[in-house]
Every structure is written in C-alpha cells, then in structure tokens.
Amino acid sequence: MNIRFGFLTMIMALAAIPLNAQVYKTSTGTVKFYSHTTVEDINATNSTVAAALNTATGAVEFSVSINSFQFKKALMQKHFQENYMESGKFPKSTFKGTVEKNSAVNYKKDGTYSVNVKGKLTIHGQTKDVTIPGKIIVKGGKITLTADGKDFKVKPADYKIKIPANNAAQIAEEIEVSVNCELSKK
Amino acid sequence: MHSKPLYKAVAFCTTAFLFIGLSAQDDTTSSMLDEDPVKSEKVQNSFKTTKVINLQSVEVTDAGVFDFKINHRFGPVNSGAYNMFGLDAASVRIGGEYGVIPNLMVGAGRSSIEKTVDGYFKYRMMHQTSDNKKPLGILLFGGVAYRNVNFTFPVTSMERLAYTAQLILGRKFSENFSLVVSPSLVHYNLGKNEFSNTQYALGLGMRQKLTKRTTLNLEYIPVFGEHGSYHNSISVGFDIETGGHVFQLHFTNSTGNNESNFIARTDGDWKTGGVRFGFNISRVFTFVDPSRFKNNSY
16 A cells, blocks of 8 residues: 555656746746837837746746836836826736647757747737747757747737827837747746 | 545545646646736826926936926916906916936926025935835925015025925825825025914825826815915816826916925915916926936836
C-alpha cells in the first residue's frame, strides 16, 4: 500500500514539475503605440507589461496597466487616461491566446520563428477575437515575444473608445501597437 | 488501515484534480501571471486644473509644463441693466504657473484689482494612492501679494504685502467626485483697525463630473472671527475641457484672484446680488519632455 501511494505521489510530482518549468514570464515587458496623422504623431511607451508563455501548450498572456503608458506630453497622458481609455473604470488591457502551430517552434534551440497568435484582446472593457502576427525569438534560454506595429493595428472604434469630432484629425483611425517582451524561466 | 475502495477513490480524485489542473492551462479564467501590472497607483485627474474656482485644487502643474492663466471677473450683477448686469466692468488677472520638478509648481501674476502682483508655490507632500494606503492628497501652498495701488495715505513697501499659507487636503472619492478642504491663514501687513490683520479661514471645494469633459464646481470659504464688512467667498461654476484648454465659467462674490484677496477681502454679497460672472482660462504648454524627470508622477 505504501509503495503504491509513493508511486502515485511520484507521478504527481513528475506531472507538476514540467508544468511550472514550461512557463516563461516577465513583468517588465514593453508595449508601445503610435498614432500617425498629418496633424500630429502620438507615441506612448509602457515598460511594466506582465507577460507569460507556456512553451508546452503555446498559451500566451499579456496584462497592461493603462496608467503606465508614458507620453511626451503630460496633458496627452491625462486625456488618454481620463477621456479615452477611462482607466478609472478599465485599469488594464489584457490579451489571452495561443501560439498557432506551437509544435513547430523549437524552444530548446536558438532561433527566430514567425508565428500567429490567436486569442482574445480586451481593451476599454471590450473583448475582441484577434490574430496577431509576431515573432518568437529563442536565445540563450530566454524567449522574446515581439509584434511589429505595421502588422498589429488596433482601431479605437472597435473597442468603443469615443473620439470627439474636434480631435478626430489628431488621432489615427488605426493605432499601431508594437510589443517586445523578453521572458525568462521562473 | 484504509480499505481498498477508499484508497481507489482517493487515487481517482487526485488524478482527476491533476488533469483539471493541466487542462486549466487553456482556460481563459485562470492566469499564468503572478503579478498584476496594475499595482498601487497615484490617483490622477482629481480636478481638471490647478484651481477649483478661486481655491487651489490638489492638482499641481506637471514638471516642465507651463500653464498660462487668465482670470477674468465682470462687474456685479446688481449693478443693473445700464451696466449690462456687470458685463461692462472687468477685473483681470494675467499669470502663469510652471512645474519646476514633479510635485512642485510656482506661479506669478498681476491683477488689475489694487494693481496687485502675486507669487506663490504649491508643493505636494503626499499623493493619494489607489490602494488607499494614502487616502488623501496633502499639499502646501504659500503665496505673497504686493498691492501697488496708490493709497490715499502714506504706506511703506512692507505694508503693501499680504501673505497666505494654506494646507490643502484633498480626496478623489470616485471617478466623478472630488473634494478639497483647505485650512488657510491670511496676513495683511496693512490692516484695518477694527479687526485683526491675521485671518483664519477654511476653504471648501468640490467638483462633480457631469460628462467626461465638463464638471460642476462649488466653493465656500468661511472666515473665522471678525472680518468687518467682508463676506465669505461662495462660488459656483463649470469646468469645460477642450483639448489643451480648460475654461472655467462661474458666478462668484469675490473679485480678486489672489488668495489674500478672495479669502479675506471678498466684498460681494450673494443676498443682494453682489455676484459676478467670471471665467478662468487655462492653457498648457509642454516645455520639457516628461521622461527627463525621474520618478515622474503623472
């Protein structure tokens, strides 16, 4: 009986170890966005992005604090928080998804893989199904997830972010979002 | 010893939990992230600008930002139709504020009333935080005003000065509602004989958001003790935010725009229509990229 119990415990332990070992994380990832119009270019950077990747299942997750986006102008930042993103009500944006064809990525070997990540993007309390083209870069035991703003575009209107007619000329209909998160084993 | 069926049941349950644990990896309700990026944050946007109406709010001009201020008060409404209910007269202050470093701003201006030049600073000692570990914003205000007007009797330069010290306690209770309570001291070097040169008052101000970009503001500044024929300042107004400008439109019984004047020397009486229509215009200009300041607090 004791031997069998011990055997069961061993299986449990074996099952649990790889589960944790396969998750790569960061809490200092970067997300930037760029809005281009003929009137004004707007840039903002957030370097406190939490992200995680499970290399076994291809599950990815991002969580972004809205108030941590830094702008070139303090007033712009305030308007972004209060008038557009309503960060009091919706303090963060999240993405939960899965790397498509995850098995094609060899996480044990250094290399760069172009992938599509499919999942649910939540901004301003609105959730949409999206597919984001990006890259997985494996190097020296660390995994970097990147997306280029040229490939990853977000329309404020899709997420019920209202832009008054007065400001429509300054804010692009499509915002380019770029992602760069270096994950390490935790 | 356990009976065999019980052992099997335990083993089954454990295995089942293990599989639930495994499959939960793809479940959207669970999270792999052990850290929430939204930690305790400094509470922002308690007021649309650095003033409630006349009173200072808990906002401080951001570091590297210049805020150009025009404060305009028309004549009293009870001056009658001949004076277009006050619109024919004007008292204006033109000034500006600059954020020197995060949490410290300085300001200066000149008012037409008594040809007053004023200067002041406002310093944030404590910033309200979203986790309520710091439930209040605490700020310190110090101001000095120099009345350059020709008096009918001889006065020295020192006598032309008046000082204001204020402790500003403020809290944003919700996205829409914010309050300030400001114990204040005003000292005039040149006083009137019938009451003290030093006056104590309590500034009370609030704002209620009506829409994202407009707010209703109320203000009441009771002065404690004898202050002659002067009245307590009472104001009601609206903030309207349009891009880089904030327009504040209001009715107030105060004419002056510097603290020593509107706290201790408000001469209008609401009861008899001694109220003025007025507006403040605030326009901000960014001079220094905020990333140049460490620990910037926006």
